[in-house]
Amino acid sequence: xxxxxxxRYIERCAVSLFEQSYKDIEYIFVNDATQDKSIDVLxxxxxRYPERxxxxxxxxxxxxxxxxxxxxxxxxxxxxxxxxxxxSDDYVATNAVGKWVEVAEKQSADIVICDINIxxxxxxxxxxxxxxxxxxxxxxxxxxxxKCAHWNKFYSKSFIDEIGIRSDEQIRMAxxxxxxxxxxxxxxxxxxxxxPLYFYETTNQSSYVHNLRRVSIESHRxxxxxxxxxxxxxxxxxxxxxILSQRSITSLVKNSNKExxxxxxxxxxxxxxxxxxxxxLVNRIIYALFxxxxxxxxxxxxxxxxxxxxxxx
Numbered sequence: 001x002x003x004x005x006x007x008r009y010i011e012r013c014a015v016s017l018f019e020q021s022y023k024d025i026e027y028i029f030v031n032d033a034t035q036d037k038s039i040d041v042l043x044x045x046x047x048r049y050p051e052r053x054x055x056x057x058x059x060x061x062x063x064x065x066x067x068x069x070x071x072x073x074x075x076x077x078x079x080x081x082x083x084x085x086x087x088s089d090d091y092v093a094t095n096a097v098g099k100w101v102e103v104a105e106k107q108s109a110d111i112v113i114c115d116i117n118i119x120x121x122x123x124x125x126x127x128x129x130x131x132x133x134x135x136x137x138x139x140x141x142x143x144x145x146x147k148c149a150h151w152n153k154f155y156s157k158s159f160i161d162e163i164g165i166r167s168d169e170q171i172r173m174a175x176x177x178x179x180x181x182x183x184x185x186x187x188x189x190x191x192x193x194x195x196p197l198y199f200y201e202t203t204n205q206s207s208y209v210h211n212l213r214r215v216s217i218e219s220h221r222x223x224x225x226x227x228x229x230x231x232x233x234x235x236x237x238x239x240x241x242x243i244l245s246q247r248s249i250t251s252l253v254k255n256s257n258k259e260x261x262x263x264x265x266x267x268x269x270x271x272x273x274x275x276x277x278x279x280x281l282v283n284r285i286i287y288a289l290f291x292x293x294x295x296x297x298x299x300x301x302x303x304x305x306x307x308x309x310x311x312x313x
Contacts, residue, residue: 001013001028001029001030001085001086002030002032002067002070002087002088003032003034003042003070004032004064004088005035005036005038006034006088007034007041009089010038010045013086013087013088013090013091013092014046016199018045018048019094020092020097021094021095021097022098025052025080026055026078026079026080027052027057028078029042029056029057029058029088030059032061032064032065032069033061033063033064038088039058043058059077067167067172067173067175068167068168068169068170068172068175069167069169071085071166071175072166075160075166078157081157081158082101082155082157083154083156083157084100084153084155087151089201090199090200090201091199091201092197092198093197093198093199095197096114096197099114099197100112103191103193104154104191108189109187109191110159110186110189111155111183111187111191112153112190112192113131113153113190114192114194114197115152115195115197116147116200117198117199119200119201120203121203124199127196128194129192129194130145130146131192135236138181138184138185138237139237141177141180141184142240142241142244142247143240144251148174148176148180148181149176152198159186159187163183165179167179170219170222171219172216173215174220174223175223177220177227178222178223178226178227181230181231185231214263217252217263217264221248224244227241228245240278243276243277245268246274246276247279247283248268249268249287249291250286250287250290254302258295261295261298265290265293273291276288282305286298286301286305289301
């Protein structure tokens with residue numbers, strides 16, 4: 001678990017982890033030089049669970065290195081049979097680890113994927129994993145129609161070590177986007193657990209994800225470049241790899257505002273002449289309005305888009 005700026009949330013998360021019904025768990029918390037009292041809160045929670053304390057390690061970064069580096073530090077210190085990345089502003093079902101292990105061992109899976117609960121200001125919404133087969137799922141990840149997040153995936157440690165794919169530490173945001181599709185590509189066995197074991201918190205405005213600055217957009221671009229290079233020579237994914245820039249642009253636009261759009265345009269200036277062919281009609285409209293800098297029309301369209309998506313929810 002990376003720890004940064006989560007003083008308000010980390011108690012809830014740590015309690016959900018320490019109260020797991022499964023007993024044989026190793027806990028690695030990576031303090032990414034947080035400036036608040038997150039670690040003090042964490043230590044107070046650890047004191048409440050003395051039976052877990054010997055299995056807990058807090059690893060210190062001398063300076064803030066970002067989410068990718070924190071993930072890698074956690075992997076460097078892990079000694080267990082499985083890896084589960086948990087973000088410190090989220091929380092988990094107390095039977096989650098037991099469920100993960102049961103499915104992973106029964107199916108000899110390299111990766112197990114579960115459904116998630118999305119925590120919003122209006123309540124909790126369940127999002128199911130859409131999975132026909134591995135190729136279909138990877139395509140959905142690359143198309144941004146399924147979450148690339150690490151936290152709803154349970155990895156065999158031996159598989160992670162064998163493949164050797166780690167987070168690029170120059171990527172400060174979207175590091176999981178660069179990693180999970182490649183891990184899935186190499187996985188021999190993928191299991192699906194249709195239970196929402198993970199609670200994804202969307203209201204933490206100080207989290208890594210909510211800080212959409214230029215460096216975040218540049219990170220997204222770097223992640224997309226890694227995936228484009230990886231999948232370009234793989235025939236079953238070449239069509240998607242060819243338009244990853246356009247898909248990334250539309251995804252960023254959907255999750256930003258007018259101020260952010262100008263930064264996106266600056267970072268992606270050399271990709272703006274490409275067509276949006278191959279995307280959905282909605283994404284083609286967003287991309288066309290964006291690349292032609294029709295900001296007022298784009299703003300109106302995005303308001304309509306978000307209203308429709310909220311109604312669907």
